[in-house]
Amino acid sequence: MTAFRTAFAALAFIAGSALSLPAAAQMVRGQNPQSVLAAMKAGGYSGATLSTDKGGDPMINAETNDTKFAVFFYNCKDNKDCATVQFYTAYKAEKPIALERINEWNNSRRFGRASLDKDNDPVIRMDVDLDDGGMPQALFIDNLEFWESVVVGFEKHIAS
Structure with missing residues (x-):
């Protein structure tokens, strides 16, 4: 009986420890949109809203x-x-953006896929895979920070 109690206590400790993981260790999963929103808010996007x-x-x-x-x-x-x-x-282009300019972006950068929409206005997008268990919140926030740099770079690219 003592071995059983010891094993039970160990399991209870492990389960309790898992429930008290810090926010940075929580996983961000596409199956849980609230986890994505929480990570964005933790990353400084306090105005982010889920719809x-x-x-x-x-x-x-x-x-x-x-x-x-x-x-x-x-x-x-x-x-x-x-x-x-x-x-x-x-973006709503003030002046037409040549397809060659968009292709130049895509051919010179690995992240942030650019295109022209149906109105020939520029768009930029970046995919993040959250399948098979998701990713740690810190890594998701790192992807958000990288997205910020993509947006800044793309805006400079289409403005020149």
Whole structure:
């Protein structure tokens, strides 16, 4: 009986320790949009809001450096249990942006895929895979910070 109590106490300690993990160690998962929102807020996006897109999938609206962007959830099953997210922002071009300029961005950078939308306005997007267990909150925040640098770089690129 003593061995049983010792094993039970050890299991209870492990379970209790797992429940008290610091926020930085929590996982961000596409299946849990609230975990994505919480990570964004922990990363300084206090104004981020969770809603749904036209198709009913989760979506987060946020802003970085005065640029509004969306976080779209993809590979969802019945508008939940999503596997991936995409950071996305679009611009209204003051002057036409040549397709060659967009291609130059795509050919010279690994992150941040650019294109022209149906109105020939530039858009930039970056995918993040959160399937198979997600990623630690600190790594997700690092991806957000990288997204910020992509947005700044793209804005400079299309302005020149």
